[in-house]
Amino acid sequence: MFAPPARCRHADRQPLHRHAPLALVGLVALACASFGVLSGCNTPIKALVGGKMNLGGNMGVNGDIRMTGEMVTVTRNDNTVTPVRPVVIEGGHGHGGGRIAIIDVDGLIVNRNFSGLNSMGENPVALFREKIRRIECDASISAVVLRINTPGGGVTASDMLAHDIAKLKQCRDIPVVACLMTTGCGGGYYLATHADQIIAHPTSVVGGIGVILNSYNMEDTLAQYNIIPVPVKSGDRIDLGSPERTMEERERAILQKMANQFHDRFIAQVRSARGVRLSETEDMLALGLSDKEKDAEDNDGEDAEDGSREFGELFDGRVWTGEQAVELGLVDSTGYLDDAIEIASTMAGLSANAPVVLLRRDNDRAMSEFDVTPNSPMSSLLPLSIPGLDRSKMPTFLYLWQPEPSFVTAGG
Known part of the structure; x- marks a missing residue:
């Protein structure tokens, strides 16, 4: 039988690579939001998610959430991003x-x-x-x-x-x-x-x-x-x-x-x-x-x-x-x-x-x-x-x- 070229086989696997980071981003966003509620912070934490994410069923967080490590924030320096x-x-x-x-x-x-x-x-x-x-x-x-x-x-x-x-x-x-x-x-x-x-x-x-x-x-x-x-x-x-x-x-x-x-x-x-x-x-x-x-x-x-x-x-x-x-x-x-x-x-x-x-x-x-x-x-x-x-x-x-x-x- 004719085998598809390697390029096509990589293309078939591409969606899996694309959805994996999105799932990780979703978990980070959920953790950040829950952390803000549990800690009593008045300022909401916003997470930017690119692409599409579908979540089905019920999701709950029980117990304490502890986050360690460093959080890196990026400030946009493009002065044309928004009007005044x-x-x-x-x-x-x-x-x-x-x-x-x-x-x-x-x-x-x-x-x-x-x-x-x-x-x-x-x-x-x-x-x-x-x-x-x-x-x-x-x-x-x-x-x-x-x-x-x-x-x-x-x-x-x-x-x-x-x-x-x-x-x-x-x-x-x-x-x-x-x-x-x-x-x-x-x-x-x-x-x-x-x-x-x-x-x-x-x-x-x-x-x-x-x-x-x-x-x-x-x-x-x-x-x-x-x-x-x-x-x-x-x-x-x-x-x-x-x-x-x-x-x-x-x-x-x-x-x-x-x-x-x-x-x-x-x-x-x-x-x-x-x-x-x-x-x-x-x-x-x-x-x-x-x-x-x-x-x-x-x-x-x-x-x-x-x-x-x-x-x-x-x-x-x-x-x-x-x-x-x-x-x-x-x-x-x-x-x-x-x-x-x-x-x-x-x-x-x-x-x-x-x-x-x-x-x-x-x-x-x-x-x-x-x-x-x-x-x-x-x-x-x-x-x-x-x-x-x-x-x-x-x-x-x-x-x-x-x-x-x-x-x-x-x-x-």
């Missing part, structure tokens, strides 16, 4: 009466995935948009608190986040309160001005209303290594801002004009959002202007050849403490995150015990309102960072308070 979902961290767990959602804005704001050690690899702009869309579709969320802890970021990325907040307020008409944590500068403060109220810690660093473009001249450095750029280009200014050669005065003026335009946009937003109180502060500060500064104002703010413009202290890019920011009208009051939550609750007409939720993926912990998504950029695997070499990966114009040199290349 509300996780209650404070207050009642019911959906009735409305909830307060905390949207966290931490670290550098750039429209780019953050790849690095211990990083979730999230794009801050995309993640923010996903959270806003969840709130737009979730009628149980009645107020939003922006928890901002950032020195700023890209001009466009910051503006995109601010635009999303403006759209949310139009779509849902719910109160938005910004709370500035350790740092609320540059693009972080720009975002905060789109909220209904701004709260800052007394020790927060606030402000940084300015624009910066990181550019380098590496012509001499490259020449030391006998590296001579030979660009083939059509369009004299196509390599505008290149670190490979010295920037011409005309080219610098072009970039300066762009920076001034972005700065004007920032200033206009702050003046519009902060209203009369900020105008009074500007008038007060203007009393100490020098004759040179007054002449600059009389010229309707025309740009000087070197790009310098005088706006007084508020808009020259400097930073302030939270208490100073209150006096200047940049923020409404000093307080803490709890105070911001309470203000948002009052504005929304919610109860004192209204649930507070964070929007998180299932592999992102959410134990308290201060938890931060691990999302740190890494510019290079090498410990050496030479300014200019990774210029193509850097953000361009930045709303960024920049005392830290690593921010120069952190977007790479």
